[in-house]
Amino acid sequence: MPIQDRSDPVRLPxxxxxxxxxxxxxxxxxxxxxxxxxGEYGDLFVEEVRHGEVSRRRGRSGPxxxxxxxxxxxxxxxxxxxxxxxxxxxxxEATIGALPRRLRGExxxxxxxxAPEPRSIPCDPHLLDSLAGYLEEVEAETLRALGEGSxxxxxxxxxxxxxxxxxxxxMVAVATSEGDLAEEMRDWSAFSVTxxxxxxxxxxxxxxxAGGARGxxxxxxxxxxxxxxxxxVEAWRETSSxxxxxxxxxxxxxxxxxxxxxxxxxxxxxxxxxxxLRDRSALASLVGEVVGPRDLTLVDDPTLDGLPGSRRxxxxxxxxxxxxxxxxxxxxxxxxxxxxALRAGTAPTGxxxxxxYRDLPLPRMTNTFVTEATRDPxxxxxxxxxxxxVEELGAGRVDxxxxxxxxxxxxxxLVAGGRRVAPLRPCIVSxxxxxxxxxxxxIGADLRFDAGAGECGKEGQRARTSVGQxxxxxxxxxxxxx
Amino acid sequence: MSGVTEDLLQAALAAGALEAEVxxxxxxxxxxxxxxxxxxxSAPVLTVSTTEEEGTxxxxxxxxxxxxxxxxxxxxxxxxxxxxxxAAWASARHDPEGGAARPPLGPGPxxxxxxxxxxxxxxxxxxxxPERIAALLLEAxxxxxxxxxxxxxxxxALSEVETTISLANSRGFRGSYTKSLVFLSLALVPAExxxxxxxxxxxxxxxxxxxxxxxxxxxxxxxxxxxPGQAPDASEAVPLLxxxxxxxxxxxxxxxxxxxxxxxxxxxxxxxxVDDATLAGRPGTTPFDGVGYETxxxxxxxxxxxxxRLSAEGGxxxxxxYRDLPRLEPAGxxxxxxxxxxxxxISDESLALSVHxxxxxxxPTWSLRIRRGEFLRGGVAMGPAxxxxxxxxxxxxxxxxxxxxxEVGFYHCGVPVGAPGLRIDGLRPLRAESPGRSAxxx
Numbered sequence: 060m061p062i063q064d065r066s067d068p069v070r071l072p073x074x075x076x077x078x079x080x081x082x083x084x085x086x087x088x089x090x091x092x093x094x095x096x097x098g099e100y101g102d103l104f105v106e107e108v109r110h111g112e113v114s115r116r117r118g119r120s121g122p123x124x125x126x127x128x129x130x131x132x133x134x135x136x137x138x139x140x141x142x143x144x145x146x147x148x149x150x151x152e153a154t155i156g157a158l159p160r161r162l163r164g165e166x167x168x169x170x171x172x173x174a175p176e177p178r179s180i181p182c183d184p185h186l187l188d189s190l191a192g193y194l195e196e197v198e199a200e201t202l203r204a205l206g207e208g209s210x211x212x213x214x215x216x217x218x219x220x221x222x223x224x225x226x227x228x229x230m231v232a233v234a235t236s237e238g239d240l241a242e243e244m245r246d247w248s249a250f251s252v253t254x255x256x257x258x259x260x261x262x263x264x265x266x267x268x269a270g271g272a273r274g275x276x277x278x279x280x281x282x283x284x285x286x287x288x289x290x291x292v293e294a295w296r297e298t299s300s301x302x303x304x305x306x307x308x309x310x311x312x313x314x315x316x317x318x319x320x321x322x323x324x325x326x327x328x329x330x331x332x333x334x335x336l337r338d339r340s341a342l343a344s345l346v347g348e349v350v351g352p353r354d355l356t357l358v359d360d361p362t363l364d365g366l367p368g369s370r371r372x373x374x375x376x377x378x379x380x381x382x383x384x385x386x387x388x389x390x391x392x393x394x395x396x397x398x399x400a401l402r403a404g405t406a407p408t409g410x411x412x413x414x415x416y417r418d419l420p421l422p423r424m425t426n427t428f429v430t431e432a433t434r435d436p437x438x439x440x441x442x443x444x445x446x447x448x449v450e451e452l453g454a455g456r457v458d459x460x461x462x463x464x465x466x467x468x469x470x471x472x473l474v475a476g477g478r479r480v481a482p483l484r485p486c487i488v489s490x491x492x493x494x495x496x497x498x499x500x501x502i503g504a505d506l507r508f509d510a511g512a513g514e515c516g517k518e519g520q521r522a523r524t525s526v527g528q529x530x531x532x533x534x535x536x537x538x539x540x541x
Numbered sequence: 542m543s544g545v546t547e548d549l550l551q552a553a554l555a556a557g558a559l560e561a562e563v564x565x566x567x568x569x570x571x572x573x574x575x576x577x578x579x580x581x582x583s584a585p586v587l588t589v590s591t592t593e594e595e596g597t598x599x600x601x602x603x604x605x606x607x608x609x610x611x612x613x614x615x616x617x618x619x620x621x622x623x624x625x626x627x628a629a630w631a632s633a634r635h636d637p638e639g640g641a642a643r644p645p646l647g648p649g650p651x652x653x654x655x656x657x658x659x660x661x662x663x664x665x666x667x668x669x670x671p672e673r674i675a676a677l678l679l680e681a682x683x684x685x686x687x688x689x690x691x692x693x694x695x696x697x698a699l700s701e702v703e704t705t706i707s708l709a710n711s712r713g714f715r716g717s718y719t720k721s722l723v724f725l726s727l728a729l730v731p732a733e734x735x736x737x738x739x740x741x742x743x744x745x746x747x748x749x750x751x752x753x754x755x756x757x758x759x760x761x762x763x764x765x766x767x768x769p770g771q772a773p774d775a776s777e778a779v780p781l782l783x784x785x786x787x788x789x790x791x792x793x794x795x796x797x798x799x800x801x802x803x804x805x806x807x808x809x810x811x812x813x814x815v816d817d818a819t820l821a822g823r824p825g826t827t828p829f830d831g832v833g834y835e836t837x838x839x840x841x842x843x844x845x846x847x848x849x850r851l852s853a854e855g856g857x858x859x860x861x862x863y864r865d866l867p868r869l870e871p872a873g874x875x876x877x878x879x880x881x882x883x884x885x886x887i888s889d890e891s892l893a894l895s896v897h898x899x900x901x902x903x904x905p906t907w908s909l910r911i912r913r914g915e916f917l918r919g920g921v922a923m924g925p926a927x928x929x930x931x932x933x934x935x936x937x938x939x940x941x942x943x944x945x946x947x948e949v950g951f952y953h954c955g956v957p958v959g960a961p962g963l964r965i966d967g968l969r970p971l972r973a974e975s976p977g978r979s980a981x982x983x
Contacts, residue, residue, distance in 0.1 A: 120636060126613065130614065187632070189637050
């Protein structure tokens with residue numbers, strides 16, 4: 060793949076632009092100086108982050124936090140794969156100019172002139188007001204919904220409500236030794252709400268989380284407080300009357316959006332270049348081979364608008380693109396950053412992510428989902444004589460080398476005679492990723508993404524991600540009570 | 542003492558804060574990581590990463606008693622003082638409850654500049670050039686790779702960090718210290734069926750105190766192929782002799798219980814569990830906590846009973862970063878050693894089970910899965926005991942601790958922990974773990 064001309068970055072408004080403060084020529088020159096020998100590659104990553112969060116427990120606000128950081132990092136990848144990386148706090152031309160010396164292990168030298176702009180964390184009071192108001196409304200709606208339609212007053216019972224909302228704004232600029240310069244602003248906000256109700260001595264806990272919105276206003280538009288309250292209370296009522304889950308091998312229907320995390324963990328991580336190229340992945344050794352039905356296609360797409368993993372370019376400045384990981388049932392591709400692309404002898408896929416300027420880029424997923432097929436979701440449920448319908452998956456564990464996985468099922472219902480007949484208590488679903496892919500029987504036409512609160516951890520770095528999938532029927536998974 | 546803390550503190554008070562506290566942190570670090578080459582005989586891939594960071598956090602209490610918290614990650618926090626204060630006031634406006642549940646501001650007049658002999662500052666931190674560190678790691682990787690061919694080295698990394706902390710509050714506390722930390726991580730992956738992928742870690746304040754060979758030995762033990770053991774006669778109670786490494790896994794698993802303050806009383810338990818931020822050279826050791834209280838040893842569990850808890854004024858508030866509010870967290874969990882030598886855990890000629898690797902899984906029913914063990918009779922190895930399983934209540938597990946060894950090993954099991962060998966009696970039945978899952982079909 061030829062190097063694309065990305066020398067003309069999209070210009071952002073001055074208040075949202077690092078390149079309005081920093082000299083693009085200096086950025087390019089510094090990046091070029093990082094790679095001084097043939098075959099070397101260098102890049103410069105500049106970041107400024109503003110963060111605000113509020114929390115709330117029943118009727119009371121919790122600590123509010125305002126913060127921000129700024130920093131720069133330089134990296135050189137050597138022809139044989141060795142990497143040198145150096146980072147420092149501060150976004151100013153003196154710090155940037157010192158990076159090539161730091162990378163050579165010569166220290167930072169004398170600190171240069173003061174930053175061209177006052178160092179500050181511009182605090183937007185409306186941000187905290189907006190987040191706090193949102194949580195207050197979610198709590199009021201939840202308590203109202205909890206008191207409605209119930210013979211006994213749940214408000215008399217022990218009700219515990221807690222919530223946390225965060226908003227973060229990240230300005231990123233990347234310059235490379237190949238002459239590229241790009242910048243982008245990535246806004247993100249999310250919330251988590253926990254409702255615990257003690258009823259007849261039996262506490263039941265429900266959690267709602269969502270995010271991915273650009274700011275608090277969009278968060279409210281996407282997730283109205285009344286909708287969150289309704290979902291929480293419905294889930295709690297279902298849990299209160301839930302039956303014991305079955306044990307053993309069974310058919311599992313993943314509700315749309317509910318099971319994407321399984322594909323993220325069991326397939327996506329296995330196809331990240333660092334694991335795949337080191338022979339630590341059961342799936343990567345099957346590139347080109349059929350592992351699932353013809354209507355199974357799994358993609359990672361950071362170019363979709365408004366999802367948590369969305370971005371125009373990755374954290375190495377490479378343009379993002381829709382990457383097909385499994386196409387028509389056949390393993391088709393890997394997620395590669397610069398370092399793993401060098402090992403693979405190919406071009407990167409725009410999949411490099413870093414939690415902050417302090418961290419090295421890693422090949423990672425963004426928005427990962429199974430594409431729509433053709434089956435009517437109702438037809439899928441109707442085809443199952445006995446099984447479970449998974450409405451929400453919780454935490455899980457996957458061994459990418461063997462593809463064995465275990466997930467907690469937070470919400471599910473029993474399927475019998477082609478109908479969902481009763482809510483189930485939480486259970487554990489386990490299996491092997493390769494056998495699960497081979498066991499996919501039907502894929503629906505109802506793609507849905509999760510609520511957007513997902514956070515993926517890898518090598519100590521966190522990254523916001525989203526997952527999605529249409530209704531999917533899988534045979535041969537194992538279920539047991541949690 | 543950083544001028545940043547003092548200047549910002551005075552600025553907050555001048556701007557009308559009833560009380561204030563400034564926390565400043567500067568750190569520099571280096572990580573050297575080694576990945577063996579992709580092809581046999583190919584050169585390993587070396588990654589060297591260095592970082593410098595500086596951050597300042599401020600907590601203010603306004604005239605209405607509302608708490609505000611703000612932080613900034615930039616060098617020279619004084620130049621950001623005005624915006625930091627503005628952000629803290631904005632935070633306080635969202636605290637209508639008057640800060641009742643907020644972390645306290647800390648002690649009154651006292652100055653602590655690291656003076657105890659805590660051995661937390663390594664003059665040699667990052668003194669070795671990265672090439673020397675890489676050579677050390679290469680040697681270690683070669684040693685780990687000689688583990689019989691059942692496993693391969695995925696990566697080996699050594700991180701070194703040096704941090705300087707400065708803390709000042711309006712009650713008169715002033716404190717500062719410099720601390721170093723080294724962290725070793727060895728990841729092994731299976732090279733033949735039956736072996737396991739493991740990550741073994743060690744941490745210490747000084748490179749000289751890092752047990753590189755012990756890390757390799759324990760990683761190989763954990764990753765090697767399982768050698769299935771035969772369950773003993775169910776009528777025979779077989780004492781389990783946990784090595785210090787296995788006891789450390791045990792401690793990490795029961796830590797939430799030990800910290801809960803809800804420990805029941807189980808007569809016969811010899812467990813004495815403490816949290817200790819004063820142990821020389823240990824990663825969690827500091828002269829004062831995240832708000833300025835002097836650190837100390839907190840006895841959590843004694844003779845199976847909860848006798849203490851971490852407390853806000855007990856030197857137990859931890860600040861992992863300037864970005865975090867102080868929070869109650871253990872600094873270094875430790876099972877205190879008793880007189881027993883490891884050999885002394887074996888009392889007679891009867892059958893015993895020496896446990897090198899154990900997985901303790903909490904739940905309504907606790908399970909203890911022996912991943913690597915040996916049957917012993919009179920101290921002589923009688924055969925493997927891998928894959929044996931015990932399930933039962935936590936009380937049985939704790940009550941069974943009858944002898945505590947005399948030599949503590951320090952490990953990193955997600956958190957830094959220290960433990961001597963333990964003898965656990967009375968666990969039965971031990972049975973072979975089922976290789977498959979229930980065959981029952983729904």
